[in-house]
Amino acid sequence: MNVDELRIEQVVIVGGGTAGWLTACTLAKNLASTQPGAIQVCVVESPDIPTIGVGEGTWPTMRRTLENIGLDETEFIRECSATFKQGSQFINWKQSANTDQPHAYYNLFSSIYNPADFNLAPYWALGHAGSDITYANAVSAQGVACDRGLAPKKITTRSYDAVQSYAYHLDAGKFAELLKRHATEKLGVRMVAANVTQVNSDEDGFITDVDTKEHGKLSGQLFVDCTGFRSLLLGDTMQIPFKDVNDVLLTDTAMAVQVPHASKDADIACVTKATAQEAGWIWDIGLQNRLGVGHVYSSAHISDEKAEQQLRTYCDDLSGELSVRKIKMRVGYREKFWHKNCVAIGLSAAFVEPLEASAIFLVEAAGNMLSDLFPRTRRAMAHTEKKFNNSFRFRWDKTIDFIKLHYYLSSRRDPFWRENKQSETVPDSLLEKLDAWSQHPISKYDFSDTNEPFPHESYQYILHGMGFEQSLQSSAPTFAQVAQAKMYFANVVKATEHICRDLPSHRSLIDKVCQYGFQKI
Amino acid sequence: MTSLVALNSDAHRNLMIDIQDQVDVAKKHNLLPVFMVEFVPSAAQCPVVFAKNHETGQIRPVIMTGFKPDENLFCDGDKWLGRYLPASLRPSPLIAMPDKNNDEKLVICVDEKSPMVSTEKGERIFDDEGNQTEFLKAQTQLAAEMRAHGLQTLELVETLVEFELLKTNPISVTPTNAPPFNVTGLYFVDEKALGELSPEKLAELRDKGYLRAIYASLMSLHRLDDLMRRRTDQETEAA
Ligand SMILES: Cc1cc2nc3c(=O)[nH]c(=O)nc-3n(C[C@H](O)[C@H](O)[C@H](O)COP(=O)(O)OP(=O)(O)OC[C@H]3O[C@@H](n4cnc5c(N)ncnc54)[C@H](O)[C@@H]3O)c2cc1C
Numbered sequence: 001m002n003v004d005e006l007r008i009e010q011v012v013i014v015g016g017g018t019a020g021w022l023t024a025c026t027l028a029k030n031l032a033s034t035q036p037g038a039i040q041v042c043v044v045e046s047p048d049i050p051t052i053g054v055g056e057g058t059w060p061t062m063r064r065t066l067e068n069i070g071l072d073e074t075e076f077i078r079e080c081s082a083t084f085k086q087g088s089q090f091i092n093w094k095q096s097a098n099t100d101q102p103h104a105y106y107n108l109f110s111s112i113y114n115p116a117d118f119n120l121a122p123y124w125a126l127g128h129a130g131s132d133i134t135y136a137n138a139v140s141a142q143g144v145a146c147d148r149g150l151a152p153k154k155i156t157t158r159s160y161d162a163v164q165s166y167a168y169h170l171d172a173g174k175f176a177e178l179l180k181r182h183a184t185e186k187l188g189v190r191m192v193a194a195n196v197t198q199v200n201s202d203e204d205g206f207i208t209d210v211d212t213k214e215h216g217k218l219s220g221q222l223f224v225d226c227t228g229f230r231s232l233l234l235g236d237t238m239q240i241p242f243k244d245v246n247d248v249l250l251t252d253t254a255m256a257v258q259v260p261h262a263s264k265d266a267d268i269a270c271v272t273k274a275t276a277q278e279a280g281w282i283w284d285i286g287l288q289n290r291l292g293v294g295h296v297y298s299s300a301h302i303s304d305e306k307a308e309q310q311l312r313t314y315c316d317d318l319s320g321e322l323s324v325r326k327i328k329m330r331v332g333y334r335e336k337f338w339h340k341n342c343v344a345i346g347l348s349a350a351f352v353e354p355l356e357a358s359a360i361f362l363v364e365a366a367g368n369m370l371s372d373l374f375p376r377t378r379r380a381m382a383h384t385e386k387k388f389n390n391s392f393r394f395r396w397d398k399t400i401d402f403i404k405l406h407y408y409l410s411s412r413r414d415p416f417w418r419e420n421k422q423s424e425t426v427p428d429s430l431l432e433k434l435d436a437w438s439q440h441p442i443s444k445y446d447f448s449d450t451n452e453p454f455p456h457e458s459y460q461y462i463l464h465g466m467g468f469e470q471s472l473q474s475s476a477p478t479f480a481q482v483a484q485a486k487m488y489f490a491n492v493v494k495a496t497e498h499i500c501r502d503l504p505s506h507r508s509l510i511d512k513v514c515q516y517g518f519q520k521i
Numbered sequence: 522m523t524s525l526v527a528l529n530s531d532a533h534r535n536l537m538i539d540i541q542d543q544v545d546v547a548k549k550h551n552l553l554p555v556f557m558v559e560f561v562p563s564a565a566q567c568p569v570v571f572a573k574n575h576e577t578g579q580i581r582p583v584i585m586t587g588f589k590p591d592e593n594l595f596c597d598g599d600k601w602l603g604r605y606l607p608a609s610l611r612p613s614p615l616i617a618m619p620d621k622n623n624d625e626k627l628v629i630c631v632d633e634k635s636p637m638v639s640t641e642k643g644e645r646i647f648d649d650e651g652n653q654t655e656f657l658k659a660q661t662q663l664a665a666e667m668r669a670h671g672l673q674t675l676e677l678v679e680t681l682v683e684f685e686l687l688k689t690n691p692i693s694v695t696p697t698n699a700p701p702f703n704v705t706g707l708y709f710v711d712e713k714a715l716g717e718l719s720p721e722k723l724a725e726l727r728d729k730g731y732l733r734a735i736y737a738s739l740m741s742l743h744r745l746d747d748l749m750r751r752r753t754d755q756e757t758e759a760a
Contacts, residue, residue: 155578156706516577521687521708 004379015226016045019346021179025069026367034188057357073159074517081288091275105465108142110165122441123485135464141496151509159518199237225344234344244332256294279416301416409466525630530651539643545599551587556670562605564741571708617664
């Protein structure tokens with residue numbers, strides 16, 4: 001038989017972290033693996049090598065992903081200590097904290113009006129919303145809701161539906177366990193607990209099977225590398241080079257801690273907080289029972305000791321009781337994500353600092369694209385490979401620009417922050433956009449590509465939250481729908497009051513979900 | 522808030538209970554919860570539909586006594602205008618709860634804060650020697666029945682949701698002298714989905730004794746017109 005006509009019957013996923021199990025669920029569900037004759041999915045999970053154990057912030061895409069694989073939202077929230085996330089709050093990014101008032105702004109998941117229909121941003125920039133209202137509050141109810149500790153929905157709202165768009169904060173370890181159970185019990189995924197010791201290829205360079213210490217050979221026609229930073233298949237075996245982006249994104253180390261809540265009924269923030277530090281920033285994620293906190297920093301600009309001390313200060317842990325885990329981060333991406341019959345998804349493919357929780361959300365995107373374009377034969381693979389690589393190269397480049405944007409607009413003076421603004425560290429693609437946007441508002445034409453990872457509105461939240469200087473005066477006459485814009489701004493204010501009156505506190509909703517659960521209808 | 526305490530012949534020796542209908546608490550509510558066993562008697566007078574409890578989000582069957590949240594066309598002060606008074610308006614302060622140590626066993630509890638409970642008015646539950654009175658025995662029986670009705674109703678709703686037999690859609694109401702409006706947040710039996718149900722599932726509904734309730738709910742939707750008429754009549758009377 002001609003190898004080109006080789007049918008894809010068995011997918012082997014190596015690695016059982018968030019990426020491995022999420023991809024397994026998505027593939028098995030979309031390929032209907034429980035049906036007779038369907039493509040089979042197998043996950044090789046090492047009983048010895050731990051998962052990365054972080055990765056607790058997500059994007060609203062997660063709701064569709066979980067609903068699609070048939071997980072019940074209530075079960076997910078209960079099992080994963082999950083809470084709701086309505087966006088991110090950036091604290092002291094514009095300037096250092098030693099001024100009178102800390103600076104803070106939001107990147108929120110929903111605005112009252114879709115900027116693709118009517119973009120309020122230029123009207124806000126021209127002062128039509130009033131002089132002392134932030135961009136976020138001028139276009140969205142969610143910032144006020146978050147300030148007041150409110151949830152994005154009610155106990156009467158259907159599973160996965162929202163009053164205000166939301167994502168989740170989740171316990172990474174528990175999430176992988178839940179996905180594993182769901183994949184193996186409901187979706188027909190086979191799990192093999194084993195360490196892969198060697199990867200074997202045929203004369204064309206296609207992977208044929210992997211050797212395991214415990215269960216011998218496991219063969220398949222398509223291999224998904226979910227081995228984390230190790231990148232055992234795509235990196236080690238296929239030798240696809242890694243493109244470092246440490247010259248653009250300067251952070252390379254993280255220190256993570258878990259901080260129990262002070263009491264069982266402690267308030268829980270409904271956003272990921274990111275507080276700028278001397279040489280990086282600290283994430284702060286509230287789960288049901290604890291906070292997940294971590295310091296992401298540049299080891300070239302600060303010592304580990306000092307970074308740890310800043311983290312402990314943030315956590316009020318002056319006696320040093322919390323146990324801190326240090327994680328070396330490899331920042332960048334593989335030159336290809338798909339090579340022959342091997343696709344890398346998760347940390348094995350790429351990683352940049354977790355400032356906008358882009359990793360899991362690109363894992364979801366990869367799983368979806370892989371199942372949508374799933375090649376049925378070896379011959380069909382070359383085409384999918386090209387499409388997949390172009391798409392993810394684009395997504396990662398955009399992600400890097402977007403993360404860099406957060407730094408570039410800062411006026412902090414520490415050496416790390418100053419270096420972040422030096423032109424040799426800033427991609428041209430970002431500088432071009434900023435140059436255009438300084439005279440012209442962002443428009444839907446900047447986001448016409450369906451692979452665009454971050455939406456139009458996110459850029460506006462960052463730009464205007466950071467006080468980006470935009471001079472629209474000369475083109476002011478083109479923004480002539482002032483009456484309409486003013487009416488919309490007034491509606492946002494009204495809607496904000498209305499929505500906030502109706503929503504429960506985040507904690508009380510979480511307690512109710514644990515007690516009663518959401519209804520499916 | 523209720524405060525439930527397990528009955529104890531010493532602590533509650535002199536307790537008296539004066540059972541009263543609670544029609545006035547329903548005055549400002551248009552949706553009153555009912556048990557599955559009440560569907561048939563209720564369906565003769567008003568729509569029996571489903572709605573979410575605002576506190577818990579749980580779906581439960583309700584009778585619809587008005588079109589707006591605070592409208593009850595079946596209450597005139599503390600007088601009930603309908604033929605059938607739902608059990609939720611005849612609440613007893615004696616409630617059967619599963620024993621903490623043994624789910625199978627029921628313990629009778631009393632809501633000590635209930636206005637129906639005192640030492641002055643009503644029926645004694647224990648005699649001077651601490652023996653249960655006939656009244657208490659009858660009430661105990663009733664409390665156990667209520668609990669069973671409650672569980673049966675929960676199971677009915679669970680099955681309807683699982684079989685995707687509930688749908689929600691707004692009903693539009695056109696009063697004679699006021700602008701039309703929509704009533705939202707109600708769930709109805711989906712007649713089409715019921716018709717398309719697999720024979721196995723249909724048999725399950727039959728075996729569990731749900732079909733009578735399901736049809737009662739479907740037919741009760743004709744009472745929406747009656748409810749509207751009741752509204753118009755009351756408006757005319759008031760005018
Ligand atoms: C500090 C930090 C913070 C982060 N925060 C976020 C965030 O907020 N939001 C977000 O979306 N993402 C975040 N991420 C990224 C996120 O953690 C990962 O994208 C996600 O957890 C997926 O990881 P993974 O499954 O690819 O890798 P891992 O969790 O490392 O899993 C790798 C798996 O491969 C297995 N394996 C390795 N070698 C072998 C072998 N030889 N044989 C068999 N199995 C093997 C391991 O046992 C393990 O199960 C963060 C990352 C870091 C470092």
